[in-house]
Amino acid sequence: MKQTKEDAVLRVENLKQYFTSGFGKKKIVVKAVDDISFTINKGEAFGLVGESGCGKTTTGRSIIRLYEPTGGNVYFNGKLISRKLSKEEKKSVTRGIQMIFQDPIASLNPRMTVKEIIGEGLKINNLCDNEEHMMELIYNMLETVGLTKDHATRYPHEFSGGQRQRIGIARALITNPDLVIADEPISALDVSIQAQVLNLLNELKKKLGLTVLFIAHDLSVVKYFSDTIGVMYNGKIVELAKSEELYKYPLHPYTKSLLSAIPLADPNYERHRKRIYYDPSIHNYDKEEPELVEIRPGHFIYASKSEIEQYKVLI
Amino acid sequence: MENREKVLQIKDLYITFNTFSGKVHAVRGVNFDLHKGETLAIVGESGSGKSVTNKTIMGILAKNANIEKGEILYNGKDLTKFNDKEFTKIRGSEISMIFQDPMSSLDPVMKIGKQITEAMLVKGNITKEEAKKKAIKLMGAVGIPHPEKRYEQYPFQFSGGMRQRIVIAIALACDPDILICDEPTTALDVTIQAQILDLIKEIQKERQISVIFITHDLGVVANMADRVAVMYAGKIVETGTVDEIFYDPKHPYTWSLLASMPDLDTDATDELLVIPGTPPNMLYPPKGDAFAPRNRYAMEIDFKEEPPMFRVSDTHYAATWLLHPSAPKIDMPDALKIRIEKQQERQVLQNETN
Numbered sequence: 001m002k003q004t005k006e007d008a009v010l011r012v013e014n015l016k017q018y019f020t021s022g023f024g025k026k027k028i029v030v031k032a033v034d035d036i037s038f039t040i041n042k043g044e045a046f047g048l049v050g051e052s053g054c055g056k057t058t059t060g061r062s063i064i065r066l067y068e069p070t071g072g073n074v075y076f077n078g079k080l081i082s083r084k085l086s087k088e089e090k091k092s093v094t095r096g097i098q099m100i101f102q103d104p105i106a107s108l109n110p111r112m113t114v115k116e117i118i119g120e121g122l123k124i125n126n127l128c129d130n131e132e133h134m135m136e137l138i139y140n141m142l143e144t145v146g147l148t149k150d151h152a153t154r155y156p157h158e159f160s161g162g163q164r165q166r167i168g169i170a171r172a173l174i175t176n177p178d179l180v181i182a183d184e185p186i187s188a189l190d191v192s193i194q195a196q197v198l199n200l201l202n203e204l205k206k207k208l209g210l211t212v213l214f215i216a217h218d219l220s221v222v223k224y225f226s227d228t229i230g231v232m233y234n235g236k237i238v239e240l241a242k243s244e245e246l247y248k249y250p251l252h253p254y255t256k257s258l259l260s261a262i263p264l265a266d267p268n269y270e271r272h273r274k275r276i277y278y279d280p281s282i283h284n285y286d287k288e289e290p291e292l293v294e295i296r297p298g299h300f301i302y303a304s305k306s307e308i309e310q311y312k313v314l315i
Numbered sequence: 316m317e318n319r320e321k322v323l324q325i326k327d328l329y330i331t332f333n334t335f336s337g338k339v340h341a342v343r344g345v346n347f348d349l350h351k352g353e354t355l356a357i358v359g360e361s362g363s364g365k366s367v368t369n370k371t372i373m374g375i376l377a378k379n380a381n382i383e384k385g386e387i388l389y390n391g392k393d394l395t396k397f398n399d400k401e402f403t404k405i406r407g408s409e410i411s412m413i414f415q416d417p418m419s420s421l422d423p424v425m426k427i428g429k430q431i432t433e434a435m436l437v438k439g440n441i442t443k444e445e446a447k448k449k450a451i452k453l454m455g456a457v458g459i460p461h462p463e464k465r466y467e468q469y470p471f472q473f474s475g476g477m478r479q480r481i482v483i484a485i486a487l488a489c490d491p492d493i494l495i496c497d498e499p500t501t502a503l504d505v506t507i508q509a510q511i512l513d514l515i516k517e518i519q520k521e522r523q524i525s526v527i528f529i530t531h532d533l534g535v536v537a538n539m540a541d542r543v544a545v546m547y548a549g550k551i552v553e554t555g556t557v558d559e560i561f562y563d564p565k566h567p568y569t570w571s572l573l574a575s576m577p578d579l580d581t582d583a584t585d586e587l588l589v590i591p592g593t594p595p596n597m598l599y600p601p602k603g604d605a606f607a608p609r610n611r612y613a614m615e616i617d618f619k620e621e622p623p624m625f626r627v628s629d630t631h632y633a634a635t636w637l638l639h640p641s642a643p644k645i646d647m648p649d650a651l652k653i654r655i656e657k658q659q660e661r662q663v664l665q666n667e668t669n
Contacts, residue, residue, distance in 0.1 A: 051504035052475075160593045190360045191531050192590040195575035199587050217504065224577030247579055261509040263534025264578055266658045267557045270538040272665060275509050 008075070009179050009211045010040040010063065015072035015082075017055070017062045032058040034235035035072070037292065040179070040228075045205060045212040047226030047243070049219050049258070055235040056215045060181045063213070064097050065090075077178060095125045098172035102184040104164035108156040114167055115152040118142070121175040137174065145170045146200060162193035166200065173204070181213045186221065198225065219262055223247055231255050234280070237292065241299040251301050251311045254278045283307070319350035322525050323372070323493060328385035328395075330367055332377070340600045341367045343549035344385075349493065354519065354526040356536040356557075358572070359546035362594055365529050368546075369495050371395070372527075373412050374402035407434045411491035415498040417478035421470040427454075427481055428466035434488050453484045458514060476507035480514065487518065494519070495527045500535065512538055533572060537561060542630070545569050548595050548605035555631035562655055564647065565625075565633040567610045574651040581654075588650045604636070612637060612645050 017033040033055040040046045048056040062069045065081070074082040081093050098121075101107035108117055118138050121127070128134035139149050145166040156164055165185060172180055185201065186194040202225060204210055216222050222229055223243045230240045231254065239252040250256045257278035264270065283290070288304035295301050295311060303311060330342040342364040349355050357365045370376050372387055374397060387394040389410070394402075414420040422430060431453065432446040441449070447466070454462035457480040470478060479499060486494060496515065500508040512535065519526050528539050536543055536557070543560040545553045545568065553566040564570055574588035581587075592609045595601050601608070607617035616636050625638035637645055646652070 051506060162593065190594075191572065192360055192575060193593070195587045195589045196591075198577070199589050202583075202586075219505070220577050220579050220581070223579060224581050224583060227583075243583075257506060259579075261505040262579065263505075263508075263512075263532065263538050265533040265537050265561060265573060265576075266661075267537040267540075267561050268662045269658065269665075270534075273538070275513070278506070 007042045008039045009042050009044075009077060010213070011073075011075040012039070012059075012063065013037050013073040013075070015059065015062060015074060016070045017058050017067055018070045031235050033062060036230075036232075036235075036237045037072075038230055038237065038240060040211055040213060042178075042211055043209045044228060045210075045214055045226040047214045047216065047222035047229040048232055049216060049222045049229060050232035051217060054232040056217075056232050057183055059232070060099070060183050060213060060215050064099055064181060065093070091125065095121070095127075095175045096178045098175060098177040098180050100165075100168050100172045100180060100182040100185045103188050104161055104168050105156075105188075107168055108164060110156055113153055113155055114142075114147075117156070117167060118152075118170050118174050121171065125175055127175060141170045141174050144173070144204070146196075160193075161189050162196055165189060165193075165197050169197075169200065169204070173208070173210075179211045179213065181215070183215045184217070185214075187216065187218070201225065219258055231258065236302055237300075238302040239300065240292070241296075245296075245299055249296075249299070249315070251295065251299075251314060252303070253282065254280075319353070321348045322351050322389070323349040324386075324388040325368070325372075326386050326388065328368065328371065328387065329383035330364075330371060330376070331381050331383055333379045333381070334598075337598050339597050341380075341549055341597060342371075343600060345546075345549070345551055347544055347551065347554065349525050349527060351525055352519075352523045353541040354528055354539050356528045356530060356540035356543045357546055358530060358533065358536055358543060360531060360594055362597065363546040364549040365546050366497055369412070369497060369527060369529060372493075373406060373410060373495065374399070375412075407486075407491065408438055408489040409491055410493045410495065411486040411489070412495040412497065413479075413482055413486050413499045416502050417475060417482050418470075418502070420482055421478060423470055425469075426466070427468055427470065427473070431481070431485050431488055434485065438489055450484070450488070453487060454481075456518070457481075457484045457487075458510075459484075475503055476510060479503060479507075479511055483511075483514065483518070487522075490522070491524060493525050493527065495529070497529045498531070499528075501530070501532070508535070515539070533561075533576075534578075545572070548600065549597060550605065550634065552606065552635070553633040555627070555633075559628065559631040562658075563627075563631075564651075565627055565631070565638060566635045567612050567637070568606050569633075570647050570651050574648060574654060578654070580657055585650065588648055604634075614642065 014035050014037055015033055016035055019030045019032055021028050048059060050056050061067050063074055069082050073080055076093060076096060115138055118141060119134050122134050122137060128137055138152060142151060147166055186197050189197060205212060214222060214226050226243050229243050229246050230237045233254045239255045250259055257276045260276040285304055288306060290302055290304040292300050292302050293308055295308060301311060325345055325347050328342055328345045332339040332341055345368055359365045382395045428450055431450040435441050435446045451462045451466055454465060459465055459477060459480055500511050503511060530536060540557045542556055544551045547568050553569050564573060571588055571590040575590060577587060590609050595605050603619050604617040604622055607613040614636055622634045622636045624632040624634050626632055636642055
């Protein structure tokens with residue numbers, strides 16, 4: 001993976017997002033995202049995995065500026081967007097980056113019809129000439145995500161969970177975004193519906209050439225959907241590689257433990273499974289500063305110098 | 316397996332709920348046995364009736380529920396005829412339950428120690444000191460470090476995984492014979508999930524209790540279960556040993572469930588086997604096979620008549636007309652076949668390396 005600067009849709013450099021609570025002596029700083037960098041190229045799906053609280057959702061939200069980043073730079077289509085933006089610039093950024101949320105019930109306004117929900121982005125960004133043009137775009141989009149024309153006048157509560165998530169996807173795609181951030185888009189859905197939505201996203205990715213930042217906790221889903229995977233732990237990206245490479249040659253002990261913990265629908269395998277538990281205290285970072293190093297072409301790992309020597313033996 | 320003692324028998328259970336829009340038929344004729352010391356996994360989507368069935372066993376159904384028909388036999392007694400007082404006697408001490416969400420099943424303003432000993436003291440026959448000793452021992456057994464110190468703490472001082480361990484300790488406080496786990500790991504992370512699953516297995520082995528494990532995650536089922544029952548629209552559509560269900564499934568719904576989610580071997584180019592549509596509205600249970608409208612192999616008879624349970628082997632039954640002698644022969648879909656073959660290859664490899 002050559003991370004060239006030209007065709008990068010999103011480039012994140014040393015992004016930091018700290019949350020503080022309390023004052024004076026009681027002040028606590030939580031380093032939700034602590035100095036992470038990655039690049040997403042055009043047409044690529046980048047997966048972020050990790051357990052809850054590792055900062056994967058915060059990363060997505062800092063990029064789209066739902067939070068003000070504490071430090072670091074975010075470049076979108078080559079332009080720095082993690083600074084103070086004028087109103088116009090903000091508009092172009094929010095048109096270009098769209099988000100699909102986890103909970104399809106909470107993320108749709110119950111008092112708006114589907115038409116209004118999807119059309120809102122068109123109106124705000126002046127992407128349609130008149131009412132008719134808008135309806136045409138909405139109908140087309142509904143069809144793309146597997147809904148029908150007569151769904152447009154209904155309210156969110158009239159739909160099932162899977163259909164609501166389709167509305168969420170339609171709302172994100174209507175502005176023709178350059179980057180879609182999908183934050184756990186299927187984890188709130190039923191098993192049989194999860195596959196439907198996952199297939200839809202995959203199909204849209206291929207058809208429209210979407211660039212996606214896919215955030216999820218389920219490594220098998222992320223591996224299926226993404227080209228590149230970043231594994232996050234405790235606010236840091238500990239390993240970053242092509243999905244096949246990461247699955248075949250995991251190096252970081254946390255990635256290994258994550259891979260060994262995924263339950264497989266295979267009873268014989270489960271009977272003989274050996275789990276690897278990750279103990280963060282095995283790293284001794286007192287003397288050496290760890291950093292994200294390219295250990296194989298396209299395979300990055302967060303480690304100190306002496307650890308890299310150890311990992312190199314394993315390859 | 317057949318010679319084992321049956322601790323619980325559920326026979327032809329029908330449950331409905333009265334709602335403003337009508338009667339919801341949540342459970343429609345469920346039959347299963349639970350043997351001593353085994354783990355029975357009940358798999359199904361939300362709304363398939365798996366939780367309702369188990370709430371009936373515990374006697375904690377909502378007020379608008381009716382048991383229309385059927386019996387639940389435990390020690391020769393029918394639990395469906397029990398009143399609240401009788402249920403209180405067996406709840407906790409004989410049948411116990413672990414709930415999905417460890418955040419909401421603990422009392423936030425009560426110390427952990429008190430929550431564990433509460434049930435023991437209510438049941439009587441034990442002094443406070445003994446109860447405390449027993450609770451601390453239990454906390455150690457479920458893997459909580461420094462149990463003496465933790466005994467005096469509140470739920471908010473525990474992490475999600477630790478809270479679920481406390482919930483398990485509470486469920487075990489009165490030495491139950493049957494443990495019902497209702498999606499105990501759904502709210503947890505994969506790494507924590509693995510620990511909790513190992514813990515439940517270990518406890519089961521040690522105490523020889525029978526476990527009913529409710530989940531929608533087939534990976535967890537493969538890890539935990541001895542036998543599996545697949546539920547759809549208030550009915551068990553297929554039941555068998557874990558190997559039979561995973562390596563030789565017969566019902567189209569089981570096929571789709573097994574092949575619908577990607578596993579780590581699935582290539583990005585493979586399309587997932589999707590179940591079209593949504594589960595039926597149980598206000599108006601469909602005529603014939605409830606899965607027929609979503610079933611690509613549905614035949615005419617599926618829309619007219621409900622299939623009975625066809626016998627595949629002594630332990631393996633499936634409710635699909637495809638198993639009828641005069642039905643056309645249909646094999647499981649290719650995607651699933653490939654997946655099972657891959658698993659068998661891996662198994663051969665594993666045996667060689669061992």
